[in-house]
Amino acid sequence: MKKLWGGRFTESLDTWVEEFGASISFDQKLVLEDLQGSLAHVTMLGKSGILPAGDVAKIQEGLRSLLQQAEKEELAFSIENEDIHLNLEKMLIEQIGEVGGKLHTARSRNDQVATDMHLYLRKEVQDVIAKVKDVQQALLGQAEQHVETIMPGYTHLQRAQPVSFAHHLLAYFWMLQRDAERYQDSLKRINISPLGAGALAGTTFPIDRSYSAELLGFDGIYENSMDAVSDRDFILEFLSNSSMLMMHLSRFCEELILWSSQEFQFIEMSDKYSTGSSIMPQKKNPDMAELIRGKTGRVYGSLMGLLTVMKGLPLAYNKDLQEDKEGMFDTVKTVKTSLSVMAGMIETMKVNDGKMGQAVKQDFSNATEIADYLAAKGLPFRQAHEVVGRLVLTCIEQGIYLLDLPLGAYQEVCPLFEANLYDVLQPRAAVQRRNSEGGTGFDQVRQALEKAKGYL
Numbered sequence: 001m002k003k004l005w006g007g008r009f010t011e012s013l014d015t016w017v018e019e020f021g022a023s024i025s026f027d028q029k030l031v032l033e034d035l036q037g038s039l040a041h042v043t044m045l046g047k048s049g050i051l052p053a054g055d056v057a058k059i060q061e062g063l064r065s066l067l068q069q070a071e072k073e074e075l076a077f078s079i080e081n082e083d084i085h086l087n088l089e090k091m092l093i094e095q096i097g098e099v100g101g102k103l104h105t106a107r108s109r110n111d112q113v114a115t116d117m118h119l120y121l122r123k124e125v126q127d128v129i130a131k132v133k134d135v136q137q138a139l140l141g142q143a144e145q146h147v148e149t150i151m152p153g154y155t156h157l158q159r160a161q162p163v164s165f166a167h168h169l170l171a172y173f174w175m176l177q178r179d180a181e182r183y184q185d186s187l188k189r190i191n192i193s194p195l196g197a198g199a200l201a202g203t204t205f206p207i208d209r210s211y212s213a214e215l216l217g218f219d220g221i222y223e224n225s226m227d228a229v230s231d232r233d234f235i236l237e238f239l240s241n242s243s244m245l246m247m248h249l250s251r252f253c254e255e256l257i258l259w260s261s262q263e264f265q266f267i268e269m270s271d272k273y274s275t276g277s278s279i280m281p282q283k284k285n286p287d288m289a290e291l292i293r294g295k296t297g298r299v300y301g302s303l304m305g306l307l308t309v310m311k312g313l314p315l316a317y318n319k320d321l322q323e324d325k326e327g328m329f330d331t332v333k334t335v336k337t338s339l340s341v342m343a344g345m346i347e348t349m350k351v352n353d354g355k356m357g358q359a360v361k362q363d364f365s366n367a368t369e370i371a372d373y374l375a376a377k378g379l380p381f382r383q384a385h386e387v388v389g390r391l392v393l394t395c396i397e398q399g400i401y402l403l404d405l406p407l408g409a410y411q412e413v414c415p416l417f418e419a420n421l422y423d424v425l426q427p428r429a430a431v432q433r434r435n436s437e438g439g440t441g442f443d444q445v446r447q448a449l450e451k452a453k454g455y456l
C-alpha cells in the first residue's frame, strides 16, 4: 500500500519493521481527540481564508462522520498506516475524496500528536481528581463513625501513643487532598495548545492559533513552536503526580494488610475485596490492597521510563517521543482502577474497635502521659522522662502495665505523683487531652472532619 508520505521513497518497509515503528496498536486510544483536533484545525483554516468554505464544509462533514463511527467503535485501523493520525487521514480521503488531503495544510503530525495528548490528559486528569474525591469521601465516611475509636499510634512500627482511628484515617484524607490539588494545578500546564506549531518552526500560512485553541477549550497557546512539539513535561508531571498518589495509596494498603493480619486483627476486609487460597482453606487474603501496593511500582516505572526517554533528546521532535504513550495510558488505567478499588475497600471494611481498644490497654503507649503529668507539675521534662523510663522497666520486670502499678511504687520514685495519675493514664484520656491544633483530641478530630467535608 502506498504511504501517505510515499513520494520520496522507492523501497518500502518490511512488515516487521513497519510493525516496530507503528503506534496504532496503542495510540488508537486518541481517536476522539485526534478528530476533535482536526475539526478545530480545519475550521480555523476556513476562518483564516486558507481553505475555501466549500472544502472546509466537506472535510468537517467527513470528520464528523468519522467521529460518529469512532464513537460506535466501527473504525478498523491498520498497521500500514502507522499511527492514529495517518489512519484517520487515510480514512477521511477514502470517505470524501482527494479534498480530504487538504486537512493537513499548515499542520504536522508533531503538533497534532501533542495536541491529542493535551486533550486526552485534560479529560483523564479531571476523571482522576473525581476518583480521588471518592476515596476521600470513603475515608470521611469511616472517620465519622470512629472519632472515639482508640487505637495504638505507631512510630517505627512500635506502639507510641494512642490515637483516634478517625485521626489516622484523616491523615490520608489530607494526603489525597494535596494529590488532588497537584492534579488540579497541573491542568494549567496541560490546558494549553501546541496546535499550529507545525513540525517545529511554525508555518508559512496565516493561521490563527488562538482561534483553534479556543475551539478546543484551551486556555492559551504554547509561546514557542519548538517547545510545543518537543516537550512532554506535562505528561511527566502527570506521571509524577500519579506516582505520589500511588505512594500514598500504597502506604495505606500496607496498613490495611497489616491490620487484617491475625497479629493485628484491627479490621476485616470485605469478602468483595479478598480472595482465598487454592490450598489453605482458612485463608482470606487482602489481594486487592496488595495489588495496589504492587502496581505502584509500574507507575513509578512509567515516570522513570519517560524521564529517561527525554533526557538526551535534542530539539525538536524525535520519534523517541512516541514512547510517551504506553506508560501514560497504563498509568491512567492503573490510577483510576486503584482509586475505585481503594474507595470500595474503605467503604466495606469492618473496623474491630474492640481489638484496637484492647491493644492500647496492653502496652506502654500511655508512658508519655506520666512524663507530661510530672512536667506539668514543674519537673523538667528530661528528668520526668528518666523517671518514667525507670517505671516502665519496673513494669516490664514484673510483667504488668503502668495502670497496674500501685501508687506507692510511683511515689517511691517521685513524690509528685498523686491518685489522679490513674485518670491521666487511661488511653481514652490520653487521646482526648491531645487537644492541640491538628492533634488527635476528639474536639480537634471533629473540627477536622467538618473542615474536610468542606473540601468535597
Ligand code: ARG
Binding pocket: 023, 027, 083, 084, 085, 109, 110, 113, 317, 319, 321, 322, 323
Ligand atoms: N506516532 C507519532 C508519535 O506518537 C506521531 C508523530 C509522528 N511524527 C513524525 N514526524 N514521525 O509521536
